[in-house]
Amino acid sequence: MDSGGRWRGLPPGPSLKHLTDPCYGVPQAQQKPALQELTQAHVESFNYAVREGLGHAVQAIPPFEFAFKDERISLTIVDAVISPPTVPKGSICKELSVYPAECRGRRSTYRGKLTADISWAVNGVSKGVIKQFLGYVPIMVKSTLCNLHGLPPKALIEHHEEPEEMGGYFIINGIEKVIRLLIMPRRNFPIAMIRPKWKARGPGYTQYGVSMHCVRGEHSATNMNLHYLENGTVMLNFIYRKELFFLPLGFALKALVSFSDYQIFQELIKGKEGDSFFRNAVSQMLRVVMDEGCSTQKQVLSYLGERFRVKLSLPDWYPSEQAAEFLFNQCICIHLKSNTEKFYVLCFMTRKLFALARGECMEENPDSLVNQEVLTPGQLFLMFLKEKMEAWLVSIKLAIDKKAQKTNVSLNNESLMKIFNLGTDLTKPFEYLLATGNLRSKTGLGFLQDSGLCVVADKLNFVRYLSHFRCVHRGADFAKMRTTTVRRLLPESWGFLCPVHTPDGEPCGLMNHLTAVCEVVTQFVYTASVPALLCSLGVTPVDGAPHRLYTECYPVLLDGIMVGWVDKDLAPSVSASLRLL
Incomplete structure (x- = not known):
């Protein structure tokens, strides 16, 4: 059955036939799919976060290294597991599982235990793995970790739940809390924008820029901008721990690859070979790097590492080159794994920025649905969990440092197990986030707001209760804007957002609701085989040369990766072939 088939069989009007039904009041064998799918985006995103997502997040946490008594200590989280809610160890009871109804009645939090395997090493030599309890994390009702998962209506009634219990919420101190679906910029796509406020960022800055919301596989996110300056040069802007940093584009390009200046020049001017202004601007950007005495990739990395390492909190034994590489891994095009891929994407963004500034392309509308995506509760949960594990x-x-000031500390498995118990507990940060909706984060997680992330699932009536799970919010920052452009209902929203279900007053147009047949994608889709498929359809790889001039070709991007070039005449057939798959 298609996604909208279940809605076509609805009766034309209300009926009273169920009042005389002999089976009235008898629980059904299964729950109604239409009701369960209303909270599907919430439940499935959380299921992904605690299964595959948690494994990806653990792998993405870099080893934490520090010096202790002239030795190099390394701590690495190698695995983490979240357990279903159970009673504390040592309790005497018949049923070990904890159910949501009990937490509502006791005004407690429905939570599970987070346990991690910590590997520690001294001077690069592994000393063992310690299993450590990190704290309790809230569990979403009806998720795979919830003890209600998979129960039929009769069993749900036995556990004091409604027969059509849908889940999708958390229970914090006995109160049902819902993480809002937030609208975020489209991930890993360069969006050309005109922002007059960008002129205030420094002398020579203009209103032209290309912005990218970079998101990794485990949903860690950061924002990056390319700014066009009045003298024709480009400045790269990125954020690290809520601080803005600006870097001339030439330094970034030289630091990423070991290409010569001529090779970088040739890559940047692809498609603009006849534009003398652009050629002169590229030459000027590369000349700025040479004026600082940096002619090779190693010299540029050393130059950047010396200036940025004071902000990176890295060990003293890291050379400047490694500090610069850490900066690029954490801040610039973080969705890409290789520096070569980052180089080609920055070149593409530069060409797009100059096309915008010269009036050769239109500004893209960030308020359009095609340039937006939905941040699901599971993604927020996973991003916050990863940051708190790093903070732990x-x-x-x-x-260790505090204990060493009082007594003589020797590191071994026994002493480390005691010290691990002194680490920051993850229980309170999660409960604070869900209880208040306020985000306490050192990095900001790539969000534009740090409040209003959670709401109470109030049950004034059933339709009001359902609306919490279908609501998508643009963000608290946009409510302060005087302009109405962010509130407009655009034609491309048809079929995805309800055109009438938005409140009056301040949140009008900012708080919308998904249509009945609209589904939010919650699973990670692997696209590793797509570049080879594109090349077989006629796309020229990014490091190759097409048969025609670059001006007669379109650039091809896949998930923020520059794949190559395709002939303008061949592009329609390539697009049609992809649609048939």
Whole structure:
């Protein structure tokens, strides 16, 4: 059955036939799919976060290294597991599982235990793995970790739930809380924008820029901009721990690849070979790097590492080159794994920026649905969990230093197990986030707001209760804007957002609701085989040369990766072939 088939069989009007039904009041064998799918985006995103997502997040956490007694200590989280809600160990009871109804009645939090395997090493030599309890994390009702998962209506009634219980919410101190679906910029796509406020960022800055919301596989996110300056040069702007940093584009390109200046020049001017202004601007950007005495990739990395390492909190034994590489891994095109891919994407963004500034392309509308995506509760949960696990590693170093000031500490498995218990507990940060909706984060997680992330699932009536799970919010920052452009209902929203279900007053147009047949994608889709398929259809790889001039070709991007070039005449057939798959 298609996604909208279940809605076509609805009766034309209300009926009273169920009042005389002999089976009235008898629980059904299964729950109604239409009701369960209303909270599907919430439940499935959380299921992904605690299964595949948690494994990806653990792999993405870099080892935390520090010096202790002239030795190099390394702590690495190698695995993490979240357990279903159970009673504390040592309790005497018949039923070990904890159910949501009990937490509502006791005004407690429905939560599970987070346990991690911590590997530690001294001077690069592994000393063992310690299993450590990190804290309790809230569990979403009806998720795979919930003890209600998979129960039929009769069993749900036995556990004091409604027969059509849908889940999708958390229970914090006995109160049902819902993480809002937030509208975010489209991930890994360069969006050309005109922002007059960008002129205030410094002398020579213009209103032209290309912005990219970079998101990794485990949903860690950061924002990056390319700014066009009045003298024709480009400045790269990125954020690290809520601080803005500006870097001339030439330094970034030279640091990413070991290409010569001529090779970088040739890559940047692809498609603009006849534009003398653009050629002169590229030459000027590369000349700025040479004026600082940096002619090779190693010199540029050393130059950047010396200036940025004071902000990166890295060990003293890291050379400047490694500090610069850490900066690029954490801040610039973080969705890409290789520096070569980052180089080609920055070149593409530069060409797009100059096309915008010269009036050769239109500004893209960030308020259009095609340039937006939905941040699901599971993504927020996973991003916050990853950051707090990184903060826990830092707290262990502080605990070791504090204990070393009082007594003589020798590191072994027994002493580390005691020190691990002094680390920052993850229980309170999660409960604070869900109880208040306020985000306490050192990085900001790539969000434009740090409040209003969670709401109470109030049950004034059933339709009001359902609306919490279908609501998508543009963000608190946009409510302060005087302009009405962010509130407009655009034609491309038809079929995805309800055109009438938006409140009056301040949130009008900012708080919308998904249509009945609209589904939010919650699973990660692997596209590793797509570049080879594109090349077989006629796309020229990015490091190759097409048969025609670059001006007669379109650039091809896939998930923020520059794949190559395709002939303008061949592009329609390539597009048609992809649609048939």
